[in-house]
Amino acid sequence: MMIPRIVALLLAFALSVSSIDYSGTDVLILTADNFEEEISRASGLLVEFYAPWCGHCKTLAPEWIQAAADLQGVAQLAAVDATQNGPLAERFGVQGYPTIKFFPPGDDTPVEYSGPRHAAGIVEWMHAKLEEYGVAPVLEETISPSTFGSCLAKKMCVVAVLPHLIDGGVAARNAYLDTVQQVAKNFRGKPLHFTWMQAGRQPKFETAFDLGGSGYPSLVAISKSKLRFLVHRRAFTVKDLTSTLKSLISGRGLPTVAFAALPDIATTHPWDGQEYTPEVEEEY
Numbered sequence: 001m002m003i004p005r006i007v008a009l010l011l012a013f014a015l016s017v018s019s020i021d022y023s024g025t026d027v028l029i030l031t032a033d034n035f036e037e038e039i040s041r042a043s044g045l046l047v048e049f050y051a052p053w054c055g056h057c058k059t060l061a062p063e064w065i066q067a068a069a070d071l072q073g074v075a076q077l078a079a080v081d082a083t084q085n086g087p088l089a090e091r092f093g094v095q096g097y098p099t100i101k102f103f104p105p106g107d108d109t110p111v112e113y114s115g116p117r118h119a120a121g122i123v124e125w126m127h128a129k130l131e132e133y134g135v136a137p138v139l140e141e142t143i144s145p146s147t148f149g150s151c152l153a154k155k156m157c158v159v160a161v162l163p164h165l166i167d168g169g170v171a172a173r174n175a176y177l178d179t180v181q182q183v184a185k186n187f188r189g190k191p192l193h194f195t196w197m198q199a200g201r202q203p204k205f206e207t208a209f210d211l212g213g214s215g216y217p218s219l220v221a222i223s224k225s226k227l228r229f230l231v232h233r234r235a236f237t238v239k240d241l242t243s244t245l246k247s248l249i250s251g252r253g254l255p256t257v258a259f260a261a262l263p264d265i266a267t268t269h270p271w272d273g274q275e276y277t278p279e280v281e282e283e284y
Contacts, residue, residue: 019052020061020081026068028078032085036108038078043135045103046113046126047078049089054097059117066119067126073138073150073193075126104133127189137184139177142197144267152224152262155191156249158184161199161206163216165276173271176217176236183241190249192221201268208263221248228256 022029030038030047039045048064050057068077082089082097092101092110101110115125142148142159151157160180165173177196184194199206199216206212209220209229219232219241230248234240247254 020050020057020079022061022065022079025065026072026077027065028068028076030078030080030085030088032088035080035085035088039103039108040106042076042103043105043138044126044130044133045076045078046122046129047080047101047103047110049080049082049092049094049097049099049101051083051097052081053083057098060098063117063119063122067122070119070123071126072153073140074188075130075135077122077126102129105135124189131185131188136181137188137194139181139184140195141270142195142202142265143270145265147195148265151193151195152222154193155223155225156193157222157224158192158194158245159205159220159222160194160196161211161216161218161220162196163199165198165271167216170273170275179236179238179241180219182238183245186238186242187245192245192249198271202263202265204263205265208259210257219244221245223256224262226256227260228258230254230256 028038028045048057048060050060064077064079071077080088082094082099089099092099100113102113103110111129113125115121140147140150142151148157151159160176162173162176180194180196184192187194197205199212199218209222210231211218211220214233217236219236220229221232221244222229230244232241232244234244244254248256
């Protein structure tokens with residue numbers, strides 16, 4: 001969710017006269033109770049150690065909130081109130097505020113952050129770090145209006161519609177997901193959000209965006225702000241998908257199609273990673 005700049009400025013003013021409160025934002029609040037668990041399961045975590053009374057921390061807070069919102073679905077920003085978690089701050093050598101440290105995937109030995117203190121710079125630094133450590137972009141399955149809404153919050157929502165598990169099983173499904181992740185990696189730092197769904201799960205979506213006529217897998221790029229979309233009509237390969245999306249965001253040569261309204265998204269169960277098991281009908 002993109003927070004307008006004026007909102008960030010109002011937050012800055014509010015924080016200048018009050019203590020810092022990250023509750024209700026996209027910033028992950030860490031304490032001694034959840035620190036180890038969150039560090040171990042994160043695909044790279046950027047952590048701010050702060051003190052509520054610290055002036056520089058108050059200045060940073062709205063930028064931290066904005067960066068966390070901009071990185072939603074990509075990476076996680078977190079914060080530790082060092083005045084309430086002294087042993088944790090001491091463990092990582094925190095001597096001043098704010099202190100920012102990057103915890104690489106699966107590693108509790110942090111790297112010191114020395115990048116910009118504004119949202120755009122924090123986001124750019126984080127993207128570069130994820131690339132350096134080879135962290136694949138998060139690829140969330142669209143199973144509800146909420147997950148689809150997170151995708152639409154970006155300038156371009158890119159949805160891969162993959163065949164039913166009957167067609168190829170888990171091996172084929174994972175190969176398609178790997179293809180989409182590789183494409184997403186090619187656009188790291190760009191205003192695109194990638195998601196996927198199983199064919200047949202969202203019939204209103206498939207009808208609205210003219211999908212299925214050429215079979216699956218398929219991919220559609222949607223601009224909510226412009227009410228236009230483009231369906232990828234070439235091979236479902238990293239090379240061809242990347243080429244289509246590069247042409248689209250550069251505005252060269254690919255005609256988009258208008259749509260009147262976004263389709264309703266049904267709430268479904270997420271894929272459990274297992275093979276398809278047909279339901280057995282009871283005999284009477």
